[in-house]
Amino acid sequence: MSTTELAWFKSSYSGGGGGNCVEIAVGPEGVLVRDSKDTHGKALNVSPRAWTAFTVLAADSHS
Template identity: 65%
Template structure:
């Protein structure tokens, strides 16, 4: 394999070994590695790298950058509170008046 020209990001700080490097390899494939583990190389295409970068810019991976949440001790974490008038995950609109009517009818016993 010929000598590759590895490039570091301008965001990669001053020589602490904590950065990602990029190079163009054979068949114009994109190679990625971490500077502190240069023997481990990920290979991808330009199109896949472009899609990955677009997803990063769109915030699809922001949860990886935030501190990990502690797992719930008992059962899954609670659901966020629902507000009237918001769409459900199934595309249905919540109707606050239906809840009021149910509360009135169910209390009449």
């Protein structure tokens, strides 16, 4: 599956000013993360387990 066939979602923490924004998509082998300003660039593929650990830590840092 190519990255253009995936449903990409921009981070809810990304502002509208075009700064540091990331997008994610759930692929068949894990969660893909890419720079929203460079949608044709390479995406980082992380395991579902690693993504869950990251989101838990990120949520804890904002509580």
